[in-house]
Amino acid sequence: QPQHRDKPIVYALDPLQPSAQALAEKHFRLRIRANADDNEWQAHAEGILVRGSYVTARDLEGATRLRFIAKHGVGVDKIDAHTAKRLGIRVMNTPGVNAIAVAELALALTMSVARKISTIDRKIRSGEEGITKSIGLDGLTLHGRTIGILGGGNIGLAVGQMFHRCFGSSVLLYDPYITPTAKALWISSIPSEKISFVDDLERELYPRADIISLHIPLLPSTRGLIGARQLRMMKPTAILINTARGGIVDETDLLHALRDGTIYGAGLDAFEIEPPTLEVYSGFAECDNVVMTPHIGAGNADTQVACNLAMVQHLVDALVH
Numbered sequence: 001q002p003q004h005r006d007k008p009i010v011y012a013l014d015p016l017q018p019s020a021q022a023l024a025e026k027h028f029r030l031r032i033r034a035n036a037d038d039n040e041w042q043a044h045a046e047g048i049l050v051r052g053s054y055v056t057a058r059d060l061e062g063a064t065r066l067r068f069i070a071k072h073g074v075g076v077d078k079i080d081a082h083t084a085k086r087l088g089i090r091v092m093n094t095p096g097v098n099a100i101a102v103a104e105l106a107l108a109l110t111m112s113v114a115r116k117i118s119t120i121d122r123k124i125r126s127g128e129e130g131i132t133k134s135i136g137l138d139g140l141t142l143h144g145r146t147i148g149i150l151g152g153g154n155i156g157l158a159v160g161q162m163f164h165r166c167f168g169s170s171v172l173l174y175d176p177y178i179t180p181t182a183k184a185l186w187i188s189s190i191p192s193e194k195i196s197f198v199d200d201l202e203r204e205l206y207p208r209a210d211i212i213s214l215h216i217p218l219l220p221s222t223r224g225l226i227g228a229r230q231l232r233m234m235k236p237t238a239i240l241i242n243t244a245r246g247g248i249v250d251e252t253d254l255l256h257a258l259r260d261g262t263i264y265g266a267g268l269d270a271f272e273i274e275p276p277t278l279e280v281y282s283g284f285a286e287c288d289n290v291v292m293t294p295h296i297g298a299g300n301a302d303t304q305v306a307c308n309l310a311m312v313q314h315l316v317d318a319l320v321h
């Protein structure tokens, strides 16, 4: 066990789960930042633990002792990774830990949109008159439908496996940057006649998929990837699921597409402005064919604890071992 004075100085920029905090305190001189304006960490921290905080280029340039950033979860779009790389600061996230939880939410959103579950539930609760079983008549069956997946990493793979197992779905996967390891996992878990690796979204995926599920990062190249033109290429019975990041889909265009029946519906866990308030998203809220959740994909309790612990463990491995 290292002496106290030998322990690396680590700042948590966001609060930690109790078990993750205990692990961090065992190995580090841990300080927890009081608020977002507290910049004391820049002078001292050798490692930082980040959950939802922004880490800008200016923060990094001022952080003279910083060597490692450990990030809870997958998305690192709030961290200036480019500057970190230039300064030799390594950014570590916790891939895979939350994949099942996010994939399950993608499935739940799809089912809820397909059968209008949350809309119908809301109507019953509000005492709407004339509720009979005919309210569900325009719902869709998912069995045998084709899913188009953008991004074949941890979450995309879990979604593909679930759709294949649950609904016998065929999968169209678009991921030009897929790693050989990930591709081998796809090939070993889905029979070859049920999976196609596609190169052309607009010709091979949008027009053919019944469900389109996004599992790619938000990058300059993926911002606005799906707009009016792409939505028009989709089937009128298509369901679009975004549990990745707001910004990948143009929200104004999506709203129009949902209103005029260009696509069947959408399940959204990711928004341009989060959390999604009624003030900003009243348009979606008026659409019966949308189900919204406020970025809860990885937000169930057991996944949160697992991600928080994995984040601390990465920093322990990097700074102590």
Ligand code: NAD
Pocket (backbone or CB within 6 Å): 073, 074, 075, 095, 096, 098, 099, 102, 150, 151, 152, 153, 154, 155, 156, 174, 175, 176, 177, 178, 179, 182, 215, 216, 217, 218, 221, 222, 243, 244, 245, 269, 270, 295, 296, 297, 298, 299
């Ligand atoms: P991952 O890194 O395992 O997989 C991402 C995949 O996207 C990789 O295979 C990569 O090659 C591919 N990719 C990158 N750019 C692409 C592009 N332009 N076109 C097609 N594919 C591209 O990440 P993951 O764990 O599967 O997470 C996917 C995304 O889900 C994350 O980036 C994050 O934005 C989001 N996410 C959301 C929640 C939530 O709570 N809703 C939780 C975790 C992650």
